[in-house]
Amino acid sequence: MIRVTRSAVIDAPIERVWAVLRDFNSHTAWHPAIAESAIENGEPPDQVGCVRSFTLRDGNRIREQLLALSDAEHISTYCILDATLPLQRYVATVQLKRVTDGDRTFWHWQSTFDAPRGREREFTELVGKGVYEGGFEGLRTYLRRRPGTPMQRGAASGPAMATQGIVAARFGGPDVLELRPLAARAPGPGEVRIRHTAIGVNYIDVYVRKGQYRMIEPPAPLGMEAAGEVLEVGDGVAHLLPGDRVAYACAPPGAYVGVRTLAADHVVVLPDHVDDESAAALMLKGMTAEYLLHRTHRLRAGETVLVHAAAGGVGLLLCQWAKALGARVVGTVSTDAKARQARVVGCDAVIVGRDYRFAQAVRDATAGRGADVIYDGLGQAAARENLDALAMCGHWVSYGQASGPLERLSVDALGEKSATFSHPVLFHHTADRAALTQMASRVFDACRSGTLRLDIRHRYALAAAAQAHRDLEGRATTGPLILMP
Incomplete structure (x- = not known):
């Protein structure tokens, strides 16, 4: 049994690469070895079990069947049903992974097959170089200049x-x-x-x-x-x-x-x-919630979170995500209608009011301990209560100032609770x-x-x-x- 494996990095986001590769008949558009191709019986090109029949530019014909397709894992598996080339028991898998240092995609392509005795090297080269490496470069070219779509490139002197x-x-x-x-x-x-x-x-x-x-x-x-x-x-x-x-x-x-x-x-x-x-x-708002929960304060299961404006754009996302991470979520809102919405998305306790008096209610909801982290988009109006609502060694994160900018904070006041204060900015x-x-x-x-x-x-x-x-x-x-x- 021969095994051929090739990998490459494609300079495009995984969503774009997968959108092409999940179409079992897309290879006619991007692979340089394919002359023409069609899905048999008019079936969808992403339906497991569909068969593509195609002709190579050298005249050989191949019929392949899609065996498995996973959008969650970006994997597809297929096999050769019959071919004019003497490839036996050919099964191949394409898998994509996200490259973490940019909008790039890692593409792993492998197959196993049998070839006639004495021609093993020939077909290993054919599959590895002609099919896989040729396909990598073909897709790169296709993504840079999508066939059928003119690549419009602007110029600083062009029309507004x-x-x-x-x-x-x-x-x-x-x-x-x-x-x-x-x-x-x-x-x-x-x-x-x-x-x-x-x-x-x-x-x-x-x-x-x-x-x-x-x-x-x-x-x-x-x-x-x-x-x-x-x-x-x-x-x-x-x-x-x-x-x-x-x-x-x-x-x-x-x-x-x-x-x-x-x-x-x-x-x-x-x-x-x-x-x-x-x-x-x-x-x-989503990326704000992301950096607040995963970067500024890496939220841990079991911590208590106080989210101000819990029914606002960022607040609703913070409550949902914090709850999914295993936190106990307390929210402040201005009306009963907003309180109902905050509870729907996961708030364990909701404090209703427009007077920004919430510290005692937070302590009551936490058996006197206070919140481990406060996500504060309100600013000035909530400042006087935040320290009182904070647990010992808690973290006050001020990411907005809807009620006005914060006044100068007292370091001694923070020291009374060994508290941490952060004022992060999304664009940084x-x-x-x-x-x-x-x-x-x-x-x-x-x-x-x-x-x-x-x-x-x-x-x-x-x-x-x-x-x-x-x-x-x-x-x-x-x-x-x-x-x-």
């Missing part, structure tokens, strides 16, 4: 594209937001132009609009996250193609537009199981491309597994962005808000 966007005419309240005609320039080297299909609304947009975070100089568009479709890519962009479904969450602001050009390194390809609206609601974590892809993948995987479930109740037309801001600041919303261009 007319669009509309929401601009902060000056710093101030929601009334400063205006819908204006804008232009999205052609992508230069390392850039991508995207047509947005859904745009996320986040509290950081409020900070920027008010001038609390000086990330724009009015008049300028707001927005930090969106999902959409790639229109063109600039020179040097290898991980994206026109037509790809993508999403991003990054600075500088500028997402409240129909079409946007930005650095391609900020953009990730969406897996099939994440739709555009979910992606626009997930990228910033995602500045590294490898970390960004790892964080996004963990969020997408949590959605696939059911750990994270989204309920998008608040959709606004792009022109109604000011109303979305009023509702968000007025604490009239539950969960994520999105704008529809």
Whole structure:
């Protein structure tokens, strides 16, 4: 029995590579040795048991059957039923694994078979080099320039594209937001132009609009996250193609537009199981939950978590994920309706009120001990109670300031409980491309597994962005808000 094994790294996300390889008839598009191919009896090309009949460019004919297919493990197995080549008992397996240092994929391809006596070396070379190594290079070429899709590459001097966007005419309240005609320039080297299909609304947009975070100089568009479709890519962009479904969450602001050009390194390809609206609601808030739970404070089973604004966009994700990690979750909300929503996603105890008095209730819910970690997106209003609500040697994580910025903290006050204080920023974590892809993948995987479930109740037309801001600041919303261009 002959065994042939080859491996390669493909410079593309695993979702894109698997989308091609799971189609049992796709090899006619990317493998240089295939002349023509068809699935027999009109069966779907990803149906286990289907048979593909194809002709090689040298004239040989082969019939192969799909034996197994696993989307969860990115594995497919197939065998040769009959062939003009003297390959007997041929069984092959394709397996993909995610490379952790970027948007790349490890591809392992192996087979076992028998060959005529004296021709073992010939067929080992044929399979190893002609089929496997040739296939690796063929797929790389296909992913760089998808057949049938012209590879549109922009240039810095190319034409701009007319669009509309929401601009902060000056710093101030929601009334400063205006819908204006804008232009999205052609992508230069390392850039991508995207047509947005859904745009996320986040509290950081409020900070920027008010001038609390000086990330724009009015008049300028707001927005930090969106999902959409790639229109063109600039020179040097290898991980994206026109037509790809993508999403991003990054600075500088500028997402409240129909079409946007930005650095391609900020953009990730969406897996099939994440739709555009979910992606626009997930990228910033989901990755915030990811770094809070897995990086800033690595949550352990049995710990007690206090989540402020537990029915907000980030809060609902934090509660679900923390519960899945085995934590006891206590949440604060402003209304009874929000309390019901917080309980649905896993809060063991919910504290209702608008006066930011919660420390005693937290101690009551924890037999006097307090919370091991507090995830605080409120800022100033909750500060006076957080230390009282914190357990000895607890961790106070301040990741937002919806009620205003924190005043200077007393080191002596922290010392009274040997407490740890953190003030993390998402974009510091995602500045590294490898970390960004790892964080996004963990969020997408949590959605696939059911750990994270989204309920998008608040959709606004792009022109109604000011109303979305009023509702968000007025604490009239539950969960994520999105704008529809």
